[in-house]
Amino acid sequence: MIIHVDMDAFYASVEIRDNPTLIGKPVVVGGSPSGRGVISAASYEARKFGIYSAMPSREALRKCSSIVFIKSRMAHYAAVSRKIRQIFFEFTSLVEPLSLDEAFLDVSGCKRLFGSGPDIAQQIKTKILAETGLIASAGVAPNKFLAKIASDLHKPDGLTIVDPADIQNFLDPLSISRVWGIGPKTQQKFTRLGVQTILQLRQLDLETLQSNIGDSAQHFYNLARGIDSRPVVPDRITKSVSHEHTFPVDIYDDEVLTAWLHELTDLVGRRLRRHDIFAKTVQLKLRYDDFETITRRKTIAATHSTKTLFETASQLLSDVGRHSRRGVRLIGLGTANLSRSAPRQLSLFDQEDKNKQSRVDEISDSIRDKFGQQSLNRGSNLEHEIRLRPDPRIGNEE
Numbered sequence: 001m002i003i004h005v006d007m008d009a010f011y012a013s014v015e016i017r018d019n020p021t022l023i024g025k026p027v028v029v030g031g032s033p034s035g036r037g038v039i040s041a042a043s044y045e046a047r048k049f050g051i052y053s054a055m056p057s058r059e060a061l062r063k064c065s066s067i068v069f070i071k072s073r074m075a076h077y078a079a080v081s082r083k084i085r086q087i088f089f090e091f092t093s094l095v096e097p098l099s100l101d102e103a104f105l106d107v108s109g110c111k112r113l114f115g116s117g118p119d120i121a122q123q124i125k126t127k128i129l130a131e132t133g134l135i136a137s138a139g140v141a142p143n144k145f146l147a148k149i150a151s152d153l154h155k156p157d158g159l160t161i162v163d164p165a166d167i168q169n170f171l172d173p174l175s176i177s178r179v180w181g182i183g184p185k186t187q188q189k190f191t192r193l194g195v196q197t198i199l200q201l202r203q204l205d206l207e208t209l210q211s212n213i214g215d216s217a218q219h220f221y222n223l224a225r226g227i228d229s230r231p232v233v234p235d236r237i238t239k240s241v242s243h244e245h246t247f248p249v250d251i252y253d254d255e256v257l258t259a260w261l262h263e264l265t266d267l268v269g270r271r272l273r274r275h276d277i278f279a280k281t282v283q284l285k286l287r288y289d290d291f292e293t294i295t296r297r298k299t300i301a302a303t304h305s306t307k308t309l310f311e312t313a314s315q316l317l318s319d320v321g322r323h324s325r326r327g328v329r330l331i332g333l334g335t336a337n338l339s340r341s342a343p344r345q346l347s348l349f350d351q352e353d354k355n356k357q358s359r360v361d362e363i364s365d366s367i368r369d370k371f372g373q374q375s376l377n378r379g380s381n382l383e384h385e386i387r388l389r390p391d392p393r394i395g396n397e398e
């Protein structure tokens with residue numbers, strides 16, 4: 001028996017909880033509408049105006065002039081998320097977090113201790129509310145696919161149970177957009193086939209599906225029948241860890257880019273270290289003023305040291321060449337090829353330097369855990385935000 005727990009409007013709900021004067025107001029968490037910010041969470045009050053996450057902040061402001069913008073505090077949400085995760089672990093060790101605000105729990109083995117799946121889901125909801133003041137929705141079902149659909153059906157404060165004997169009645173009337181892996185493009189293909197509901201999808205035979213949809217045919221064929229055998233995988237290593245930043249104005253200054261790279265490698269390194277993961281691939285991403293996006297990657301010995309990540313990334317940046325005549329609107333730093341194994345033994349000299357660096361990382365991590373990301377700058381990325389050069393045509397000749 002699987003439970004999918006999904007916090008309702010998580011970031012926005014945390015902000016409203018922390019500041020009760022926001023209760024009843026259309027609150028969004030995200031970037032400022034004067035720049036290129038996007039909404040990362042919208043309260044239910046804001047959603048009434050047609051505002052949803054990933055919408056540009058500017059558009060959200062157009063839809064509702066009384067909207068309250070709040071800058072996101074990711075470290076704070078992560079701390080709340082850890083508290084919620086601790087509640088999950090009181091019931092089962094089989095917890096697979098999908099993001100800060102949702103997770104799958106396999107509670108098949110917990111029946112004798114805590115009761116049935118629906119009982120446990122209710123206990124978890126009650127506990128989350130009591131200990132964090134936040135509301136979660138939950139779906140209880142025989143597998144992950146069904147549990148995830150269920151948690152979303154009656155938000156907010158939903159508790160939806162899928163009876164194993166009644167799966168088809170549960171699925172059939174739903175839109176195929178709820179099926180995992182059906183994005184707008186695949187949905188168009190299905191629309192051409194006259195398929196809009198899961199019932200209609202189920203009525204297609206496998207051959208028809210294969211000739212129209214290709215490789216994913218079997219996947220959709222199974223899901224339409226409520227078949228999903230993927231296990232809940234606790235403590236999964238993510239495939240990549242990355243951070244990116246969109247500038248309020250285009251950047252023409254390599255030094256500013258380098259400074260931001262420092263900030264981003266620090267964020268990425270910190271996340272790797274928090275999960276005790278090592279990365280072998282470092283990837284730089286740049287989006288130019290004409291929206292062309294390039295990526296450059298390099299494979300190195302497995303690391304999670306901020307210094308090594310930064311050195312690799314800034315090498316990639318200088319390999320790309322100078323940017324003085326081409327504005328950069330976004331810079332991103334990604335790591336992939338992740339593993340739990342520590343890098344191979346280094347020479348004594350390297351080892352000493354490495355120990356020193358990991359000590360620096362350790363100290364800065366603990367300061368930031370206590371006081372937030374902005375509390376500490378490592379010299380080279382001081383004040384880079386104010387060193388913007390908005391127009392390259394004025395005084396930018398070498």
Ligand SMILES: [Mg+2]
Nearest residue numbers: 006007009101
């Ligand atoms: Mg959520």
